Amino acid sequence: xxxxQETVLEADEARVVYxxxxxxxxxxxxxxSLDLRRGEVLALVGPSxxxxxxxxxxxxxxxxxxxxxxxxxxxxxxxxxxHVGYMLQKDLLLPWRSVIDNVTLGxxxxxxxxGEARKIAQELIERYxxxxxxxxxPSGLSGGMRQRVALMRTLAFEPEVILLDEPxxxxxxxxxxxxxxxxxxxxxxxxxxxxxxxxxxxxxxxxANRIVVLTNRPATVKTVHEVPWGDEVTDPVAVRDRPEYxxxxxxxxxELELAPRH
Amino acid sequence: MAMAxxxxxxxxxxxxxxxxxxxxxxAAGRWRITAYQFGVLLALIALWQVGLWTGVxxxxxxxxxxxxxxxxxxxIANGTLIWHFWVTAQEVVLGFVIGCSLGSLAGLLLxxxxxxxxxxxxxxxxxxxxPKIALAPLIIVWFGLGMESKIAIAAIITxxxxxLQAYKGTQEVDQDLIRxxxxxGASQWQTFRKIxxxxxxxxxxxxxxxxxxxxxxxxxxxxxxxxEAGLGYMVYYSGQLYDLNSVWVGIxxxxxxxxxxxxxxxxxxxxxxxxx
Ligand SMILES: Nc1ncnc2c1ncn2[C@@H]1O[C@H](COP(=O)(O)OP(=O)(O)O)[C@@H](O)[C@H]1O
Ligand SMILES: [Mg+2]
Numbered sequence: 037x038x039x040x041q042e043t044v045l046e047a048d049e050a051r052v053v054y055x056x057x058x059x060x061x062x063x064x065x066x067x068x069s070l071d072l073r074r075g076e077v078l079a080l081v082g083p084s085x086x087x088x089x090x091x092x093x094x095x096x097x098x099x100x101x102x103x104x105x106x107x108x109x110x111x112x113x114x115x116x117x118x119h120v121g122y123m124l125q126k127d128l129l130l131p132w133r134s135v136i137d138n139v140t141l142g143x144x145x146x147x148x149x150x151g152e153a154r155k156i157a158q159e160l161i162e163r164y165x166x167x168x169x170x171x172x173x174p175s176g177l178s179g180g181m182r183q184r185v186a187l188m189r190t191l192a193f194e195p196e197v198i199l200l201d202e203p204x205x206x207x208x209x210x211x212x213x214x215x216x217x218x219x220x221x222x223x224x225x226x227x228x229x230x231x232x233x234x235x236x237x238x239x240x241x242x243x244a245n246r247i248v249v250l251t252n253r254p255a256t257v258k259t260v261h262e263v264p265w266g267d268e269v270t271d272p273v274a275v276r277d278r279p280e281y282x283x284x285x286x287x288x289x290x291e292l293e294l295a296p297r298h
Numbered sequence: 299m300a301m302a303x304x305x306x307x308x309x310x311x312x313x314x315x316x317x318x319x320x321x322x323x324x325a326a327g328r329w330r331i332t333a334y335q336f337g338v339l340l341a342l343i344a345l346w347q348v349g350l351w352t353g354v355x356x357x358x359x360x361x362x363x364x365x366x367x368x369x370x371x372x373x374i375a376n377g378t379l380i381w382h383f384w385v386t387a388q389e390v391v392l393g394f395v396i397g398c399s400l401g402s403l404a405g406l407l408l409x410x411x412x413x414x415x416x417x418x419x420x421x422x423x424x425x426x427x428x429p430k431i432a433l434a435p436l437i438i439v440w441f442g443l444g445m446e447s448k449i450a451i452a453a454i455i456t457x458x459x460x461x462l463q464a465y466k467g468t469q470e471v472d473q474d475l476i477r478x479x480x481x482x483g484a485s486q487w488q489t490f491r492k493i494x495x496x497x498x499x500x501x502x503x504x505x506x507x508x509x510x511x512x513x514x515x516x517x518x519x520x521x522x523x524x525x526e527a528g529l530g531y532m533v534y535y536s537g538q539l540y541d542l543n544s545v546w547v548g549i550x551x552x553x554x555x556x557x558x559x560x561x562x563x564x565x566x567x568x569x570x571x572x573x574x
Binding site for chain 2: 093193
């Protein structure tokens with residue numbers, strides 16, 4: 037899967053202010069412009085509390101913008117309508133549903149008949165190594181497997197854009213590393229366009245095509261880095277030995293360090 | 299019985315590794331606990347009897363174990379105990395079913411209208427705080443002296459408890475789940491059916507537990523106030539006549555009814571747990 041220059045998502049001077057009409061408005065996102073190309077993984081790194089999740093909520097149409105615009109597939113986002121697949125640090129699996137019925141959730145919402153939805157889910161489950169667990173309840177799975185189910189749920193829905201908000205940060209180191217390369221491979225195979233929020237610079241470098249570094253709140257784009265091996269499915273551990281990795285790591289590290297604090 | 303099923307489960311365990319391990323000594327422990335439970339009962343009766351023999355307890359104020367047994371035998375023989383039991387059981391069960399089902403439904407549906415939830419908020423706090431049994435005299439006036447008024451008392455009290463609990467359940471649903479559903483483009487009704495309703499089941503079930511007690515209180519207090527039949531009526535009437543043995547028979551019968559209802563609710567709880 038090679039990149040085209042086609043843009044699937046575009047943010048144009050997007051601005052979000054919480055409690056704008058109150059005495060204590062909080063400007064979370066100042067003016068963010070970025071574009072996501074089809075088939076690309078774009079990483080967003082930035083200090084915690086700088087407004088990353090806020091930006092995602094705006095892209096998903098869950099909160100309104102106070103300025104600028106966001107469009108997905110050429111259509112301006114006005115409200116939540118299922119144009120994005122959203123995955124969070126919490127897997128948010130429904131404990132009362134089996135694995136397969138968790139995967140079909142989004143398809144059900146879209147009104148797909150149960151039988152068809154299950155067939156799609158079953159295929160994904162088998163393709164990505166969860167066969168045999170279809171009828172297990174999430175409580176019986178490890179944290180890594182649960183996140184995998186959450187990813188299956190997102191993929192089954194076939195959204196235009198996938199938003200991953202620190203999806204691995206609750207996992208232990210080894211599981212995280214494993215899942216990073218797995219998820220990258222899956223995203224590549226499915227040809228998905230993804231924005232990944234992470235505060236792990238290494239994760240950004242090994243998973244993304246481009247990395248956007250954000251400033252402190254209110255978030256603005258500070259720099260954009262092109263990852264030289266962006267399209268390869270890299271081994272997140274082996275990649276650390278490459279000289280470009282070291283170079284990029286310390287550059288981004290410094291940029292985050294230098295972000296002015298309020 | 300319990301032993302046999304335990305062994306059966308131990309066998310299937312090798313086939314299904316995720317099943318939690320059972321301790322083999324558990325069955326034996328259970329029998330021991332049952333034995334001790336009976337021991338406590340016997341000890342209490344013995345203490346009662348010793349109190350009577352030594353003159354610490356007066357028989358006409360406290361009744362006697364033998365007298366209770368005799369009263370029980372006569373009332374079984376002439377059918378009055380069964381009759382009172384049956385009347386109260388109907389009141390309790392009908393009140394419970396009506397109150398719990400309508401209350402849970404109303405509490406769940408309130409999630410759909412945040413505006414109404416806000417409007418009703420002070421009323422909910424007031425209802426939660428008031429001793430609900432204080433409504434009983436009013437309800438008797440409205441519904442008359444028959445069984446209907448006792449059913450109504452039990453239903454109204456259990457309604458309030460079920461309503462408040464179910465609504466609380468909807469409020470405790472993870473907001474991120476609701477955010478997820480919205481991002482999937484779900485309608486409010488879809489979120490309600492797929493997330494809020496099943497997510498509130500634990501709260502609804504805990505309300506069932508509480509409501510066994512409330513339904514019993516409602517029916518019995520209703521019978522105290524005014525009735526022609528039922529265990530509450532029997533206890534109250536016998537108390538007026540200083541027939542303490544019959545009072546005990548009534549109280550023990552109520553305890554048995556409570557135990558049966560608790561067991562039924564525990565079974566429902568288990569079923570819902572498997573579904574959910
Ligand atoms: N609903 C809200 N109302 C007011 N302020 C909020 C709200 N949500 C987030 N914030 C504030 O906006 C800022 C950015 O939050 P967030 O987007 O969650 O940061 P990040 O995901 O980058 O850690 C934080 O200072 C946070 O306190
Ligand atoms: Mg965040």
